Amino acid sequence: MKLSISNLEQLSGVSIHTIRIWERRYHALEPQRSSGGTRFYTDQDLKRLLNIVSLQQAGVKISQACSLSAEEMDELLAQDLKTSISSDANHEFYISQLLKAGVEYDEPSFTTLLDRCINDCGMLDSYKEVIFPLMQRLGLMWRLDHICPAHEHFISAIVRQKLMSAINSIPIANQKETTWLLFLPEDEGHDIPLLFANFILRSHGVKVVYLGERVPMDSIVDAQNTIHAENLLFFMVRQRPIKEAADYLAELARTFTGSNIYLAGNGKLIGELQLPANVTWFSSISSLTQILNGENG
Structure with a gap:
């Protein structure tokens, strides 16, 4: 996908001015040019920029972050992926198995697992300890090219359906005035x-x-x-x-x-x-x- 520098600003939160400074001083990104001479960026450029931002927020100097190769950044992301593993074995079971079903587009298995999780843990703990960490892990995996956006859309759609079903099951009578x-x-x-x-x-x-x-x-x-x-x-x-x-x-x-x-x-x-x-x-x-x-x- 071709992205403009304005697209990068919107998706990364880094201003156009800063992106250009990082390019000029540290060679953070190397935009390509269309046949008409217009500069554009790719999904890989966006992922690299997001990784640079993450490293900077973690305390790495911007000059050092920009100097890292794609392989070195992947190593750091892989470490982040390991730290996303839940210390609770039951929660990690649900996260890993839901992820497996999701990347295989196996809706029956995903739905059955999620229903079981909600029945076991309740909706509140299921969201905090399983659904939210699952979505975070999906983001990390996308940046490592382990999944494609379609996987996230597929999983999000089912999670959204479950939340809507839970909301619809709550009576609206006798609501507070607030x-x-x-x-x-x-x-x-x-x-x-x-x-x-x-x-x-x-x-x-x-x-x-x-x-x-x-x-x-x-x-x-x-x-x-x-x-x-x-x-x-x-x-x-x-x-x-x-x-x-x-x-x-x-x-x-x-x-x-x-x-x-x-x-x-x-x-x-x-x-x-x-x-x-x-x-x-x-x-x-x-x-x-x-x-x-x-x-x-």
């Missing part, structure tokens, strides 16, 4: 964490208005003008430039001054942001459940 508005920004399409938050909130008897993925700001405003939700919850999952994320948060904070705004997702990104006064970071699932348990009390 309302939560859930959405993803216009450039976010990873809705599985948001669906899980929907499940948790509804399990606590909370009224949820779920807008889903890729919601424009004016649509959020329109919904809020009607429902007047006390709480807004959204996720920033993909990496993006810090300024872009900060500007979006600032706009939300100005627009919804009378509501509590909760943010979850990419901890490395969120940890670098200066959050507005009415924005709170949910760094873990327990942060959400603690608030809900406090409301129940």
